[in-house]
Amino acid sequence: MEKPADTQFPIHDLLARRWSPRAFAERSVETEKIERLLEAARWASSCFNEQPWVFLIATNDQPAAHNSLLSCLVEGNQVWAKRAPLLMITVAKLHFDHNGHTNRHAIHDVGLAVGNLVVQATTMDLVIHQMAGILPEQIRESYSLLLGYEPVTALAIGYPGDLTTLPEEFREREQASRSRKTLQEFVFSKTWGQNPKFL
Numbered sequence: 001m002e003k004p005a006d007t008q009f010p011i012h013d014l015l016a017r018r019w020s021p022r023a024f025a026e027r028s029v030e031t032e033k034i035e036r037l038l039e040a041a042r043w044a045s046s047c048f049n050e051q052p053w054v055f056l057i058a059t060n061d062q063p064a065a066h067n068s069l070l071s072c073l074v075e076g077n078q079v080w081a082k083r084a085p086l087l088m089i090t091v092a093k094l095h096f097d098h099n100g101h102t103n104r105h106a107i108h109d110v111g112l113a114v115g116n117l118v119v120q121a122t123t124m125d126l127v128i129h130q131m132a133g134i135l136p137e138q139i140r141e142s143y144s145l146l147l148g149y150e151p152v153t154a155l156a157i158g159y160p161g162d163l164t165t166l167p168e169e170f171r172e173r174e175q176a177s178r179s180r181k182t183l184q185e186f187v188f189s190k191t192w193g194q195n196p197k198f199l
C-alpha cells in the first residue's frame, strides 16, 4: 500500500513516499541492507560530532534475540511489531565525551541518525515504523545499559506487508489518510504567530 504525502509544495519523492505502516511481509531484511541502514545513521551530523547514538538490533533469524527485543515494547506495539523481521532500539548517550557535561541535544541527534536511516530504508523499498511505546526499564535490564544512557525509541523495519496480516483493530488505521499541520501553523517570521509573506 502507498500513502504518498499530499504536500503543499513539491518535495523529494523519497520523503513523500515514506510512511509508517504496521503490516510487514515475511521477507527478511538482507544483511547488506541492514549494514547500509546503519551506515546511513552513522553519517548523520551531531552536536560536537559526538554521535551520541547506540542501536540495539535483532533479526527474526535469531528468534530468541528478536523476542527479547520485542518484549521491550509496550503490548500495543508488540501485537503488530512482532511480524517485523528487523527490530531496533535507539539509545542516547546523555553526556558529552569531550567534557562530561550534559548533552542537551543527544536525543535530537539520535533523531537525526534515525532520519538518515529512514531515508536510506525508503531508497531500498523498506518501511519503518518508529515507536515511543517502549519499556525503558526492561531495556536497561535486558541490554545491561550503562549509567548515562537513555532508551529513546524502537524501530520496526521490513518490507511492506498485506493488510490482512494485521490484527483487525489496526486495519482501519493502516488505511487512514495521512495529515499534517499546514506550514502556516508552524512557520513564523518577525514575531510568534506571524507567517512570512511567501506563505
Ligand SMILES: Cc1cc2nc3c(=O)[nH]c(=O)nc-3n(C[C@H](O)[C@H](O)[C@H](O)COP(=O)(O)O)c2cc1C
Pocket (backbone or CB within 6 Å): 018, 019, 020, 021, 077, 129, 130, 131, 132, 133, 134, 153, 178
Ligand atoms: C518518535 C516517534 C514515536 C512513535 N511512537 C509510536 C508508537 O509507539 N506506536 C505507534 O503505533 N506509532 C508510533 N509512531 C508513529 C507515528 O504515529 C506516525 O509516524 C505519525 O502518525 C505520522 O505518520 P506517518 O509516519 O505515516 O507519516 C511514532 C513515531 C515517532 C516519530
